[in-house]
Amino acid sequence: MTMVENVRNGLLIGAVPRREEGREPWFLDPREILRTVRLRWLTVLLPVVLCLAAAAAWTQLNPPQYAASTQILIDPRGLQVVKDGLTPPDQASDASLLLVDSQLRVLTSDDVLGRAVDRFDLTQDPEFQGRETLLGAIKGLVARLTGRTEPPADPRLTALRILRDRVGARRLERSFVLELGVTSEDREKAARLARGIAETYLARDAATRSDTTRRAGEAIEGRLAELREALRQAEDKAQAFRAKRNIVGTRSQLVSEQQLTQLSDQLGAARAKALEAGARLRQIESVLSGGRFDSANEIVQNPTITALRGQLAGVERLRADAEETLGRRHPSYMAAVVQEKALRAAIEAEIRRIAAASRNDFEAAQASARVLTTTLDRRKAEALKVGDDFVQLRELERQVEASRAVYEAFLVRARELQEQQRLDTSASRIISPASPPEKRIGPPTPVVFGAALVAGLGLGLVGSLGLELLAGRVRSRRRLEGHLGRTGLDALPRAPRKAASAAALRADFGTTRGDGAYEVALARLRHRLAAEPGAKLDGKSGGKSGGNPLVVLVTAGDDRAGKSVLARSLALSAAADRERVILVDADPKGLLTRDLGAAAPRDLAGTLRARAPLADALVPLPSGLRVLPRPSDLPRDLAGHFADALLRSDADVVVVDLGLVGGDVVTERLIADERIPALLLAVSARRGRLSAVDRALTAIGPNRRPRLVVTDADLRK
Template identity: 40%
Template sequence: MFDFSTRMGGDQPVRMVLPQVTPRTEPRVILRRLWRGSGFIVLGALFMVAVAVALLGLITPRYTSSMQVLVDPSDLRVVENDVNARQPQADSGVSIAESQVRVIQSDNVLRRVIAKLHLDQDDEFVLPDGNNPTLNWIKGALGMLPPPASRDPVNIALDTLQNRLTVRRAERTFVIDVAVQSRDAEKAARIANAIGDAYFAEEAAARTDTARRASDALAGRLANLKRDVEQAESAVVRYREDHKLVASSGRLLTDQQLGDLNQQLVTASIKTAEAKSRLEQARRMRSSDPSTALPEMLQSLEMQALRQQYATLSRNTAELATRLGERHPAMAEQYAQQRDLQRLIQREKERIIETTQKDYDRAAASEAAIRANLDRVKTETVSSDRAYVGLRELERTLDARRGVYEAYLKRAREASEQERLNTTNVRVISVATPARQRTFPPSPKIVLPVALVLGLLLGGGIALALGADSDRRRNQRAAARPAASFRAADA
C-alpha cells in the first residue's frame, strides 16, 4: 500500500509495505510436506514394527483356560424334609447363581486349590523378594513394601490367583464361566479344573457342616425333650394311681366293667325271663292229664319213658277191658298199674317243677347280683369321670410333648443322614483344556499391522512438523530481505 500522508520530495524514496502472508494448510501443502518427509514416515513405520517385534519377543506370553459350571437353583429331590429339600422362589434363581459366583471366588475355595497344586511354591504365583537393600529402602519409603505379616506365601499366591482369575455369569443363564491365566497353558487348564473340584468340595463341606450343626442342635434339644416326656408320663401314672384309674387297652377299667356288666345284665334278664316262663309252664302241667303233651323244654328222658309206659299200659287196658269187661279180676291189676304210673309221672312233674324253680331262682339271683354290681360300677364311674378330667389334661400334655419329641427325633435322624448326601444340583458342563493360542500379548497378526499404522502415523506427524517448521523459516527469511523503493514520480 502507498502512504500518501507523508510529504515527499522529489529525491525522497517511497517504501512499499506488503501484507504478511500466513502459511497455508491446503491439502496440496500437506501432501507436499508428507512427500518431503517420506523418509521419516518409512523410518517411523520400521521403528514401530521393530519395537513391536522386540516386545513380542520379550513379553512372557499368558494363556487362558476356562471351564463352565451349571448351577440349577432347585436342589435334587433326594429326600422329602425341611432340612435339605427346598423349592426356591421364582425370582431367586439369579441371586443363587450370583452367590455361587462369589463362592467360587472366595478364599476358602482358592486356598483349597493352592494347597492341592502347591501354588505357594510356584515362582509364577509367589515372586521372591528382592535382595537389593537400596531398592527395598526406596519401596519402604514409598509405602510399597508389604508388612511382614502379609508375606506369607499362601497369601501372596492367593492374591496372585485372584488377579489371574475371572468368574462371571452369562446373562440370562445359570452358567458360570471360570477363566484362569497362566504362563503355561496346561497349568492354566489344571488350575481351572482344580477350582471346579475345590468348589464342589467346599459346597459338600458346607452342606455337611450345616447338617452336622443342625443335628447337634437337635441332639442337644432332644435330651430336654426326653426329660419333659418322662416327667409327663410319670405325672400321668402317679395321677392314675392316686385316683385308681386303671386302664386297659386305652380304656378305663370302670368303663370296660360298665360295658361288660350291661351286656351281662341283658343276658341275665333274658335267662331269668326264660326260666320264669318254664316255671309257669311246669306249674300248669301239674294238674294236667298224664297223657297230655308237655313242652319240649320240660321234657326229660325219665318223663318220656314213663309217659311211653303209661300210653302202652292204657292201650292194653282198653283192649283187655273190651275183651274181658270192666269187672274182670285182671282189670283191677291193670288199673293198679296205671295208678302207679300216674304217681310216678306226678312225682317226675314235681321234680321238674322243683328243678325249674331252682333254675329260676338262680337266674333271678344272678340278675340281681349283676344289677348290684352295675349300680356300684356306675357310682365308681361317676367319680372316675370327675377324676378323668384331670387325667385327660395330663394326657394331652403328654401327647403334645411326645409329638414334639418324636418330631425332633425324626428330624435329628434325617439331619444325621443328610451328612452323607449331596443334593446340590450343580455340575460341570465344560472342563478346561489347554489353550491353543495365547491371550497376552496379542497375536502378531494384530500387533504388527497396528504397529505399522502407528509408525506411519508417527512418521507422518514428524514429516508434517518438520515441513511446517521449514515453511515458517522460509517465510521469516523472505520477510527479512530489504524492501524495494522507487520515486513517486515513477509510481
C-alpha cells in the first residue's frame, strides 16, 4: 500500500497547475452562478414566491377585461345638399386632419359619454360604480376613525369617470377614420357600449349641426326688422332730398340730363342737315353757272326736269331731222328751234326754283342750329347748378341700394336656413360596427404566472449575485484567482470531520489513513512544497539533502480554525508517509494545544534560552507526531531563537500553526524570517473574505510571496 502511495505521490510531484489566460469575471461563469444559487437558495426562492404571489393577487383583483372597437368615418367635405350651406364643404388638407382630430376629442367628451351613461343606465351597473377594494376599505376606516368622512359621490359622475377611463379613441394613420375602443368585464356589454357611444356621437353631431343652423337663422331673422327699418329710413331721406331740391328724374338719370342729351343730339342733327343743304345748294348753283345737269342729284332726280329733258331730246331729234332733210329755213325746222328754246327755258326756270328751295332749306337748317345751340347753352348752365345737389342725391341713393342689398340677402338666407334645419348634411357614418370580442385583454393566466416565475428567478438570481458581490466572499479558487490576477493556486476540498477532530492527532495512521480527495490534495500540496528550491527530497530515505528540515508556516487572514485544520492535516499527511514531523502550535489562541490536552515536558522559553534541543519540549503522540504546545507566554526577544530552533530540529517536516496575520509578534517575526521559504496563507472558500486576503497580503509585504491555499474548495470542474 505504501508503494502505491509513493507512486501516486511521485506522479503528483510533476503536476503543474493549469493556467488559464484571459479568464472572464466569476459572475459570468455558469459554475460560479450555480454555486451562488446553491449557497443563497433562499435569496433566489424568495423573489420567486413574491412574484408568484403578486401574479395570483393580480389575477384575483383584476377581473378579465374585454375590448370592443368600432370605426367611424369622418368626412370633412359633408354633403352638398344646398348651394350655400352653413359650413362650406372642405377638401382634403391639413386643416381637414385638424378637424378630424377635433372630432376625436368630441367623440370622447363628457357630453357624449354622459349621454351614453344615461342611455345604458350605468348608474345602476355595479361595474361602473366602483368595487370596494382593500385599500379603499382601509382608507374609509381611517376616515371614519378620524372623523373626516366625505359625502357620497354622485353615481352619475362616478359612472362617467369610470367610463372615461375605459374608453379610448384614435385616428387611423393616413385616413379620416376614427377607431373607438371600450373595455368591460362583459364582452356583450363592451360591444353594446361601443356601438352606443358611436351612435350617440353621430346623433349629437347631427343635432349640433341642426341647432347651429337654427341659431344662425334666428340671429338673421332678429336682424331683418332692423335692416328693414334702416332701408325705409334711407329711402325716405333720399326722397325728401329730391323733393326739397326739385330734382326730377329716374334712378339712373335726371330730366335735365335727358334734355341735355336730346338737345345735343338735335343740335348735331341740325348742323348735319345745314351742311347737307349747303352742299346741295352749291351743286345747284354750279349748274346754274353753266355746269352739267348730272352734277347735282336734286336736278337729276327731279321728275319735272326729267320730263322736260325727255321732251327736249325729242325736239332736238326733230330739229336735226328737219335741218338735214328740209333745211334751216323750212318752217318745220324753225318750229323745232322755237320748241327747243322754250323747253330749255322751262328747264332753267325749274332749276332756279330748285335752287331757291334749297337755299330756303339751308337757311332754315342754319336757323334751327342756332336756336338749338342757344337752348343747349342755357340747359348746360342750368345743369351746372343742379350738379352738387345731384352728387348728394347719388350718395343717398347708394346708401339705399346698399341697405336694400343687405336686407334682401338676409331675407333669402333666413329662408334657406329654415329649410336646412330639416336636412342632415353630415357624411360621417359607422363603417365597422362593434362586435363581441373573442379574447380578453392582456396575457393569459399561464403566461402571467410564467412571466412572474421568470421575473422572480431573474430578480433572485441578480439579487443573489449582487449580495454575493457585496459580501466579498472567496467561495472558490476561481474567484480568488480572478481577484488576485494570478492562477495556479492550491486548493483543498472540505476536510473530513476526523481530520479536524482532536482524536485525529492521537490516532494510529497505520490503520486510519485513506486515499480520498482530501488526502490526495494534501499530498500534492506537500510535494509541491518539497519540490521548491532549497527543499528537495532525497530519493532514498525521504530526508533532505543538507540536513535542514522542511519548515512550513501556516497562517491566515481571517480563518483561524481553517488554517489550524490545514496545519494539523499537513502534519498528519507527512506522518502517514513515515516522515518525522513536528507540529508547532504558535497561535495565540492555542487551538491545537487545547485539543491535545497535554502540557510540554519542558518550558519552551527555558529551552530556547538554554539553546537546548527542541525535542525536550515536544509531546510525542501515538500517531508518530510530535507536538510543540503553545507556551503561556513567549517573550519577544526569544522569537528569533524560536526560528533557529525550528531550523535545527531533527525532524523531516516542521509544520508551524501561526496566528492570524497581524495578530501577534511571534507570527510576524516568523513570517518575516527569509530562512523559512515555505509560507502558506490559508483562505477558506466558505468563510474567507477577499478583503481579508488583501489585508493579509499587504501586511506580509511584496518581498515575501506566500503560497495561497484555498480550503473548503469545490474541486469538481
